[in-house]
Amino acid sequence: MRQRSIKSRDLILEECGDWLEKAPEFCKGRWRGLFGREDAPLFLEIGSGKGRFICSMASRHPEQLFLACEGGSNIAIRILQKCKAQELANLRVIRAYADDLSAFFEDGELDGIFINFCDPWPKARHARRRLTHRRMLEQYRRAVKPGGYLRFKTDNDGLFDFSLEEFAAAGLAPAAVTRDLHASPFAAENIMTEYEERFSAEGKNINYAEILF
Ligand SMILES: C[S@@+](CC[C@H](N)C(=O)[O-])C[C@H]1O[C@@H](n2cnc3c(N)ncnc32)[C@H](O)[C@@H]1O
Numbered sequence: 521m522r523q524r525s526i527k528s529r530d531l532i533l534e535e536c537g538d539w540l541e542k543a544p545e546f547c548k549g550r551w552r553g554l555f556g557r558e559d560a561p562l563f564l565e566i567g568s569g570k571g572r573f574i575c576s577m578a579s580r581h582p583e584q585l586f587l588a589c590e591g592g593s594n595i596a597i598r599i600l601q602k603c604k605a606q607e608l609a610n611l612r613v614i615r616a617y618a619d620d621l622s623a624f625f626e627d628g629e630l631d632g633i634f635i636n637f638c639d640p641w642p643k644a645r646h647a648r649r650r651l652t653h654r655r656m657l658e659q660y661r662r663a664v665k666p667g668g669y670l671r672f673k674t675d676n677d678g679l680f681d682f683s684l685e686e687f688a689a690a691g692l693a694p695a696a697v698t699r700d701l702h703a704s705p706f707a708a709e710n711i712m713t714e715y716e717e718r719f720s721a722e723g724k725n726i727n728y729a730e731i732l733f
Contacts, residue, residue: 529597536600541587541612549626552585555610560585561631564663566618566651567591567638571599573713574634578611580711584631585610591617618651621659628665635672637715640679652683657690661733670731673701675719680727687731694729701728 533540541547541554552558561584565574568588578586588611590596596615603611614624638651648655652672660670674680680699687694698704702720706728712720720726 536604539603565634575602589614625663632669640676696730701726
């Protein structure tokens with residue numbers, strides 16, 4: 521069984537290899553050139569899961585460029601399959617855990633970052649691992665150009681409270697905050713992620729914040 525699954529994974533990687541960026545550190549400062557689109561806005565999603573959100577964004581906005589960063593190597597394969605099925609010319613997949621964005625991006629290289637339903641790391645001693653910890657916010661501030669944004673969604677109210685505190689500690693005032701995204705004016709443009717669909721079907725409110733850098 522194991523052999524077969526490794527074989528099929530290798531086959532998928534071969535078929536969808538055009539969408540996988542195997543050496544993201546060598547793309548630092550050159551991402552737009554990789555797409556042959558030097559003037560296009562460039563957006564990153566961290567923790568894309570199976571990729572429904574970022575693939576829908578890429579399909580909805582062909583004039584923009586997108587990077588899906590997903591650390592789970594088998595999960596990232598699901599994004600690659602979607603890219604191929606939709607023949608998305610404006611999306612690449614980074615199969616890595618984002619920890620030091622300066623390894624992949626020049627200062628100001630990105631127009632925006634999306635973080636959707638990231639792992640909450642509920643234990644206090646793991647707070648530094650949360651993607652909205654001030655350690656990460658400082659990285660986002662460097663990687664995103666002035667005027668660019670961070671958009672953050674979560675079902676986890678505790679993580680959202682923590683994130684608002686971290687934004688304040690980092691001197692970042694949210695341009696938008698809602699505890700009920702789906703009942704807010706932002707719902708019209710919203711693209712649901714896999715997790716979002718599951719949580720909202722259970723009646724859970726979805727928290728949303730946007731930071732402008
Ligand atoms: C809870 S899932 C949410 C997936 C998706 N965003 C959604 O809303 O359906 C979080 C995902 O983030 C990935 N992840 C966690 N930390 C990451 C990091 N530092 N860099 C990239 N991916 C990460 C995990 O492997 C997992 O697939």
